[in-house]
Amino acid sequence: MSKLHLVMGGRVADPQGLDFVDLDSLDLVGVYGSLAEATEAWRGCAQRTVDDAEMKYVVVHLHKLLEPDQPEG
Numbered sequence: 001m002s003k004l005h006l007v008m009g010g011r012v013a014d015p016q017g018l019d020f021v022d023l024d025s026l027d028l029v030g031v032y033g034s035l036a037e038a039t040e041a042w043r044g045c046a047q048r049t050v051d052d053a054e055m056k057y058v059v060v061h062l063h064k065l066l067e068p069d070q071p072e073g
Contacts, residue, residue, distance in 0.1 A: 002063070005038035006031050009045055009057030018058065031062065 007029035013019040020026060029045055032038040038059045049055040063070075 002033045003035065004031055004033065004062040004066070005035055006060040006062050007038050007041045007045065007057065008060065009049070009055060011054050012056045015053045015056065018056070020056075027057075029057070035059070035061075 008026055009029065010020045010026040011022055013021050027045070029041050032041060042057050042059050045057040049057070
C-alpha cells in the first residue's frame, strides 16, 4: 500500500490547536503518495496564508489511519 497523505486546511479557533471552526469550508488540497509531495503542497498553502493566524494547513498521514498496526519503514 502506498503511504497516502492528505493535505488540508482551514480556519481554526486557536492557532496552536486543530479545532477547525467551519468544516464546510475546509480546503482539501489533495492526497499524495509520498510525504515529500505532501510537504511541498502543505508548504505552498501555508506560505500563501502566513499572514492569517487563524488559517492552518496540516498533513494527515492517511496510511497510519488505514493500517495503524503496520510498522514504520
